[in-house]
Amino acid sequence: MTPATPRSPGGFQPSDPDYAERVRASFGRQKVMAFLGAELTGIGPGWCEIRLPYREELTQQHGYFQAGIVGAIVDNAGGYAGYSLMPADASVLTVEYKLNLLAPADGELLLARGEVIKPGRTLVITRGEVHVFRDGRMIHCASMQQTLMTLHGRPDRPAAGRKEKGS
Amino acid sequence: MTPATPRSPGGFQPSDPDYAERVRASFGRQKVMAFLGAELTGIGPGWCEIRLPYREELTQQHGYFQAGIVGAIVDNAGGYAGYSLMPADASVLTVEYKLNLLAPADGELLLARGEVIKPGRTLVITRGEVHVFRDGRMIHCASMQQTLMTLHGRPDRPAAGRKEKGS
């Protein structure tokens, strides 16, 4: 789970020394990640890596990972890349993302990597790349550009009473 | 399942009279839609509507529908809006989409609607809107702009031998 060689492409200094635990705890609260079968496989200051193994349940009509699922994991990789640089008492919101699908996401494993390109006090801009592994090859299948918002003073914790929704 | 009043906002004329069955069959082959619990609830010439009821498994850390899941259903609504106007022997590919998240997707049901804004021979441009229903109110939670590509002469059928992947 811990990356062998933490890299910080932008040379960012996290304001919260415990950012990695904070990211992992938040990721763990995202029920959708467990549901899809996604794992957080790397986190550093300003970057994040998520992996998603192939499952038939995640495919579109041609048997590839569906575009929206590719979007879901790279949106999250970008979001946690940004969140790693935010203060301990903040939470993160995706304002928007734009995803170009470069090749069919046809393979055994998706690897999404998000990186901060501009950390601002309120807005954080990230980029994401998704590769798919097929028969030992790694194919670049999607590129994302994303805007995040820092919600200061609103720590990322589950809202009380949420569990009752829909019941 | 069939919408009470088929509407065609752009006044488009489908080239394939059996477009609705073709869209439904393709949607049915998208295993990910059944996995998420999404239903195709409306299809017309140049538009498509998909609904997704709340499930705890689809939520992010605050208990809302995760942004990527919102993206997955509206990408599909836009894709089938475009596919409805394509010839019977074509398949559809998402080139890119851009999603703005306008409000938390916090509620009991997501409703995504895609509409063609420009049907070209090769490229089709669509727009999508997502609303979330909460306590009897309908909240506009996301807007999408999308580019699709028509793959002529490649009917949308499951690829032979796909079932074995991953095994």
Add this chain to the structure above:
Amino acid sequence: MTPATPRSPGGFQPSDPDYAERVRASFGRQKVMAFLGAELTGIGPGWCEIRLPYREELTQQHGYFQAGIVGAIVDNAGGYAGYSLMPADASVLTVEYKLNLLAPADGELLLARGEVIKPGRTLVITRGEVHVFRDGRMIHCASMQQTLMTLHGRPDRPAAGRKEKGS
């Protein structure tokens, strides 16, 4: 200059009753608009319209309005749509925009219209459409989706000493 029938598609209520003068004054300070030959031809609560007559100087290699020029006027139409709803002591910043070019911008006049789709305290989301007039026809040539930021407490005034830049 004043539109015959002010429309407010979203039914927005401006917080500053003098929004129209404020928008016009800011537009007048954008030297690039005069340079391109663009005119502000309509402003209302949450919408703005800009026109740009054909000039050979604005064309790309095929003689059409260049895509970036189309982007420049619709970015501005969206920006002032958002600015119309901002408080009197704020200024507006484009965070990002996404532009789909739907048809060649080939004609005598470009008409860009921006509309607010979601006014937030900090972020404002807009949409823009560009039409080109050719031989009496009006052709939809571009669609934009845009994110703006409100800079509270920083009125839109020329920065002191700016005039000397480059000298």
Add this chain to the structure above:
Amino acid sequence: MTPATPRSPGGFQPSDPDYAERVRASFGRQKVMAFLGAELTGIGPGWCEIRLPYREELTQQHGYFQAGIVGAIVDNAGGYAGYSLMPADASVLTVEYKLNLLAPADGELLLARGEVIKPGRTLVITRGEVHVFRDGRMIHCASMQQTLMTLHGRPDRPAAGRKEKGS
């Protein structure tokens, strides 16, 4: 004008050995580039660089380069990055671009660089970065993601009779 060290980040092989002259000739036909004062300062297989010196005529209300002008040059840098890899008898069209503005474009010179990230037969995906030079510093002010279309069999030449338009 010729870059000192031609770089090809993607290691692309141009199909047309005379791509550089072809790009320069097309750039020269874009009247808008001369009008803005932009220069093509570097071209290689899959990349292109355009510079735009500060002029008061290109500024928005705060005295910075206007966002749309930033978009115009980076759209072009991406477009010619893609065009460099296209066959000699093709022309290039921008399908869409998405631009994030990262910092005010406040300075003496804009430098836009476009790079191909995925060259397809019909669609080419590029990325662009814009830096602004201010007081000896180089500031990253915008990031773009773009989709281009190759129009095969339609060489990039001025359309006959275009000069008369508007007269």
